[in-house]
Amino acid sequence: MHSSPTSDIQKWQMEFSRNGRTQCWTLMERSTWQMLEAEGELTCPSGEVNDDPIFQDAYAWMKDSMASAGIYPPAPGLSPWWCWVRSGENHPEPYIEDAEGLHDPVVLELSLPSEQIVLSCFDLWHFVLNKCYVWASELDEQDFDRAQESAEEGSDAALQLQQRMQKSWSAVFGLDHCAVDMGPFEAKSIQGCFWTLRSADVTAILERDVLSSNDQP
Numbered sequence: 476m477h478s479s480p481t482s483d484i485q486k487w488q489m490e491f492s493r494n495g496r497t498q499c500w501t502l503m504e505r506s507t508w509q510m511l512e513a514e515g516e517l518t519c520p521s522g523e524v525n526d527d528p529i530f531q532d533a534y535a536w537m538k539d540s541m542a543s544a545g546i547y548p549p550a551p552g553l554s555p556w557w558c559w560v561r562s563g564e565n566h567p568e569p570y571i572e573d574a575e576g577l578h579d580p581v582v583l584e585l586s587l588p589s590e591q592i593v594l595s596c597f598d599l600w601h602f603v604l605n606k607c608y609v610w611a612s613e614l615d616e617q618d619f620d621r622a623q624e625s626a627e628e629g630s631d632a633a634l635q636l637q638q639r640m641q642k643s644w645s646a647v648f649g650l651d652h653c654a655v656d657m658g659p660f661e662a663k664s665i666q667g668c669f670w671t672l673r674s675a676d677v678t679a680i681l682e683r684d685v686l687s688s689n690d691q692p
Contacts, residue, residue: 478649479645480540480543480544480645480648481543481544481545483645483648483649483650484540484544484546484593484594484648485544487594487648487650488589488590488592488593488594489589491560491589491594491665492589495588495589495590496586496587496588496589497560497586497587497588497589497592497594497667498560498567498584498585498586498678499558499559499560499584499585499587499592499667500558500559500567500568500569500582500583500584500585500681501556501557501558501559501582501583501585501672502569502573502574502577502580502581502582502583503577503580503581503583504577504578504579504580504581505579505580505581506579508581508583508680511672511674511677512674515673515674515675516671516672516673516674517671517672518548518549518550518553518670518671518672519553519554519555519556519672520552520553520554521534521552521553521554522552523554524554529604529605529606530604532606533600533603533604534554534555536603536641536644537555537593537595537603537668538554538555540593540645540648541555541593541668541670544593546590546591546593546669546670547670548670549670549671553670555593555668555669555670556668556669556670556671556672557666557667557668558585558587558592558666558667558668558669559573559664559665559666559667560592560594560665560666560667561663561664561665562664562689563662563664563689564661564662566687568582568584568681568686569582569686570686570687570688570689571683571686571687571688571689572688572689572690573686574683574686580683581680581681581682581683582680582681582682582683582686583672583677583679583680583681584677584678584679584680584681585672585676585677585678586676586678587667587669587676591669591670591671592667592668592669593648593667593668593669594648594650594665594666594667595647595648595650595665595666595667595668596646596647596648596649596650596657596663596664596665596666597663597664597665597666598657598663598664599644599646599647599657600647600666602643602644602647603644603647606640607640608639608640608643609640609643609644609646609647610643611643611646619636619639619640622636623636650663650665
């Protein structure tokens with residue numbers, strides 16, 4: 476049994492907190508960093524994120540999860556900023572591959588108030604994006620698959636399976652859960668979501684060229 480999403484969120488806020496703050500990294504185009512320097516703080520309008528329905532549905536679920544934990548957007552119509560808290564085992568900062576698709580990217584090293592950031596498992600997040608069930612065991616997976624095969628589209632059984640699947644997604648916040656055999660906690664890639672990016676929280680600016688490659692041994 477999973478603990479509640481809110482208790483998991485609060486647990487890992489505390490676990491990664493150092494003197495009330497959490498170190499993380501976010502990638503952006505240099506023009507956005509220059510705008511942050513000029514304005515002091517930025518939020519992310521929902522219209523500026525990927526408009527693919529897959530992303531929109533997953534982002535809506537994440538925003539609802541943040542609100543359930545008492546972390547609300549400062550205004551309507553916003554999407555959270557995303558950051559890396561740990562890219563991989565013994566590798567907290569992003570990899571150079573994470574900058575792909577960005578024009579003239581920079582990496583901001585941040586020190587955020589821990590109570591304002593929600594941490595989640597990067598790999599399990601793809602189950603939310605792809606609308607997949609996060610099973611707790613092989614038997615659990617088999618049980619869900621059998622039920623899905625026998626449920627008619629639009630039926631009460633199908634609706635119950637949809638609700639069961641969405642409830643399973645809370646595993647993304649349980650970073651020490653062993654759902655879907657994602658490996659040990661120490662090796663998990665951990666991402667974070669927060670609402671407001673402030674220049675006062677920036678502790679360093681890194682150029683893309685200083686990042687290492689994920690392909691390196």
